[in-house]
Amino acid sequence: MTDSATRDPAALRMLDAAEALIRRHGPAKATVVDVARALGMSHGNVYRHFPSKAALREAVVARWLHAVVEPLEPILADPTPAPERLIRYIRTLAGLKRQKVLGDPELFAAYHLLAEEHRDAVAAHVATLRGHLATILHQGTAAGDWRVADPEGTAVLLLEATMRFHHPHHVRDQAGDETAPARLEAILGLLVKGLRPN
């Protein structure tokens, strides 16, 4: 989502309309023409904020992904020790993804299709998660919890080692998998112990 789209109330109304259309009719309906019709305004009005169907869809995907990131942000500024927050961050991320995928599977499928078309928005989302984890790793190094020389690189490792629990492809296959949260905790336990000095 561009900054202007985030701030402008008209653009936000257009994104709301696009989301409502996707929810009701599937991803094919997220077009400038459909959004204009739904809001009873001219196409030109929508094009002023979203210069193409692709731009509109990318903004919709970015906002959808942002809804996962937002509840994670307070974990960065929390006063509890970094190792604990690292675990809480990934646990919460997995829970939010699980909730999105399993809570409304059809809406998830529609957004997933859109996201496949807009890999840039997905890449930006993953970069945000990586940056957050790097921040916590850096805070832990500063506090003497561990000595992580390359927080960005280590953030990649932590996301990869837990992808079974937050990658949409796997979360979808996990609907009846009730021991998944316990397995994630065990993996996080091993990884955080692995980060700590001997």
Next chain:
Amino acid sequence: MTDSATRDPAALRMLDAAEALIRRHGPAKATVVDVARALGMSHGNVYRHFPSKAALREAVVARWLHAVVEPLEPILADPTPAPERLIRYIRTLAGLKRQKVLGDPELFAAYHLLAEEHRDAVAAHVATLRGHLATILHQGTAAGDWRVADPEGTAVLLLEATMRFHHPHHVRDQAGDETAPARLEAILGLLVKGLRPN
């Protein structure tokens, strides 16, 4: 693959013929009729070993998956310490999968389609990998390298935490990802350090 199919030279010839057909014409060609024609024998002859198309295809998938497991087996009996062998096992598994997926992407795609239809063969394959890792974990406990109370459960965790590097879905997306082996080593380092006593 059933035991009789493994041992019987006639059944092995039928599996070879099925593999050659898949390689040349794609997965649709792995049928009893096609195999009988390719070997110039009666359908009845093939049906005696593989009572249905599904049985034939499942045996083909099982043999394909077995080709990944076979080179891993010597690692179980190797005299080097368990932590080192645990890392070597998963590193070798990832290398073999990578080789299969990237070495002949079209053949892989054909087998992958068959495997999606025969989840039992895939589940048996994963159970074998899990059993192998549980053996190494058990050996490490016996040698005092770590104290792992539930080797089977811990084997599941180790496979899940490294799935980015051996799950076909991800390996396929990794064609140009040259730092993947180094990242796997780093994750294995964290996990094995996490398993060790304080």
